[in-house]
Amino acid sequence: MSVSLRMDGVRFSYPSAEGDVLALDRFDLTVEAGEVVCVLGPSGCGKSTLLALAAGLLSPEQGAIVAGERPVEGPGVERALVFQKHALFPWETVRGNVEFGPRVGGVGEAERRKRADELLSAVGLSELDGQYPRQLSEGQRQRVGLARALANEPKVLLMDEPFASLDALTRRQMQALLVSVWQARRQSILFVTHDVDEALALGDRFVVLSARPAKILLERRVARPRDPEALYSPETRALREEALRALGA
Amino acid sequence: MSPRSEPSGRNRSRSDLRDWAVGAASVAAALCAWELLGRSGVYPPHLFPPPSAVARELKSLAASGDLLRDTVASARRWSLGLALGAALGTLMGLLTGVLLPARRVVSPLMNLTRAIPFIVLLPLAMLWFGLGEASKIAIVAWGVFCPVWLSTESAALAVEKEYVWAARTLGAEGWRLWREVHWPCCLPGVVTGLRLAVSTATFALAAAEMSGAFDGLAYRIFYSYQMFQTERMMAGVVALGALAFAVDRLFVAASRRVLPWREEAA
Ligand SMILES: Nc1ncnc2c1ncn2[C@@H]1O[C@H](COP(=O)(O)OP(=O)(O)OP(=O)(O)O)[C@@H](O)[C@H]1O
Ligand SMILES: [Mg+2]
Numbered sequence: 408m409s410v411s412l413r414m415d416g417v418r419f420s421y422p423s424a425e426g427d428v429l430a431l432d433r434f435d436l437t438v439e440a441g442e443v444v445c446v447l448g449p450s451g452c453g454k455s456t457l458l459a460l461a462a463g464l465l466s467p468e469q470g471a472i473v474a475g476e477r478p479v480e481g482p483g484v485e486r487a488l489v490f491q492k493h494a495l496f497p498w499e500t501v502r503g504n505v506e507f508g509p510r511v512g513g514v515g516e517a518e519r520r521k522r523a524d525e526l527l528s529a530v531g532l533s534e535l536d537g538q539y540p541r542q543l544s545e546g547q548r549q550r551v552g553l554a555r556a557l558a559n560e561p562k563v564l565l566m567d568e569p570f571a572s573l574d575a576l577t578r579r580q581m582q583a584l585l586v587s588v589w590q591a592r593r594q595s596i597l598f599v600t601h602d603v604d605e606a607l608a609l610g611d612r613f614v615v616l617s618a619r620p621a622k623i624l625l626e627r628r629v630a631r632p633r634d635p636e637a638l639y640s641p642e643t644r645a646l647r648e649e650a651l652r653a654l655g656a
Numbered sequence: 657m658s659p660r661s662e663p664s665g666r667n668r669s670r671s672d673l674r675d676w677a678v679g680a681a682s683v684a685a686a687l688c689a690w691e692l693l694g695r696s697g698v699y700p701p702h703l704f705p706p707p708s709a710v711a712r713e714l715k716s717l718a719a720s721g722d723l724l725r726d727t728v729a730s731a732r733r734w735s736l737g738l739a740l741g742a743a744l745g746t747l748m749g750l751l752t753g754v755l756l757p758a759r760r761v762v763s764p765l766m767n768l769t770r771a772i773p774f775i776v777l778l779p780l781a782m783l784w785f786g787l788g789e790a791s792k793i794a795i796v797a798w799g800v801f802c803p804v805w806l807s808t809e810s811a812a813l814a815v816e817k818e819y820v821w822a823a824r825t826l827g828a829e830g831w832r833l834w835r836e837v838h839w840p841c842c843l844p845g846v847v848t849g850l851r852l853a854v855s856t857a858t859f860a861l862a863a864a865e866m867s868g869a870f871d872g873l874a875y876r877i878f879y880s881y882q883m884f885q886t887e888r889m890m891a892g893v894v895a896l897g898a899l900a901f902a903v904d905r906l907f908v909a910a911s912r913r914v915l916p917w918r919e920e921a922a
Contacts, residue, residue, distance in 0.1 A: 459821070462825050464824065482827075482829075484825075487825060488822070488825045490821075492818065494819060496819060496823075498915075500917075507826050511827045512827045541917070
């Protein structure tokens, strides 16, 4: 398998008045093409920072980040980011948000509409396409955020706790949606979550990070296929135990 | 629905109607009180004419064509000054809000001049731009420029990093990023500044017309005062007030259309 995203010896710190905050140091992580890697870690350990670096929104002080064949030098439409706090544009409607990427990318109007229609129906929001973000529930906003990221047809999806604010049922539905999206297009996905069960349900692999600066404490593969019963198999149960132990729970 | 919860949907229009009725009733009551007081003779009627006399005067002003002429003259100065000041203020606010070097260079200078009340610049404006329309429009524009500039600048400074980040990962950079994210983020600031500016513009207009004009509503008020025509003076006040009120309402309606995504537009 070819490598889709690689971080090599990455170091990043935030400047602050009381000295720099070191978020990542000598950090390595690889995501192979079509692979789903889940990232678990305590709050404030540097997970969002990690995604911003992979997205090219932050630049590492040391080390290298490579997407596909090319070094990451800035944001690129082949790497889409789903934000922890949705970050929908309040001045755009639901449809305006979803069409934003294709529109600035110069995709024609008819094609744009078609893509948005498909995505909105996939996330179950076709009826709400004319609403503004403030008129939506948190779960609906999060779904628009996912549709917006997918509209550019990215090769890599960077997802920052996208389902954390959803109720259990909606979260299940969103996970199933993500799985079907992934089965159709086989994007590489780097998925940050604080929910071990979510990591076990979605990931081909998961890593558990230490407190800041983040280090990989544990790395495990999760076997597919992933039917609901598999979540309660002895193997998965053992993985869950291991992950929770690494998280210090 | 609990009795204290927000009215919504169908109940909304009913409560709007009620608010409107209460407002209209309080205005009517004030007018009645004024009328009674005016007629009671507690104050001499040439100092305190009742609304009926003011209305009569307003009618005769309208019939003679003076009212229309004055209104047009005032509206022209007001709107040209507002347009000029708003355009320059928005431009300046975006410049100093987005470009740090521009802010360093321009802001201290602007804050210094801004501290001078614009009324006292009136003689200077007349020296520079003459006694004609230009000086009046300039003073209105200056009065408008400052609030629009400040409000636009603070909106530009408060653009959320998350929106910029989201737009960049979606492929917007450079000019496009500016157009697609910074501008819509600044627009509410521009609108807020303009709403403030609408009242400073009226204020500046009144000052300009009271010193060296030959028509306009504020000129009419001041001239009637000098001629001791109290009823005519009051008629002018009512006309100017009604105009300013109408413009403000119009402005609120317009800003709802410009900012449909806002909870409460301006
Ligand atoms: N803009 C910033 N300026 C200074 N420090 C920051 C900034 N952003 C994050 N940090 C610090 O960097 C560390 C890592 O932050 P990050 O947002 O990556 O954590 P996280 O793992 O995503 O946390 P959470 O699970 O709560 O979202 C934190 O300790 C945080 O305090
Ligand atoms: Mg985070």
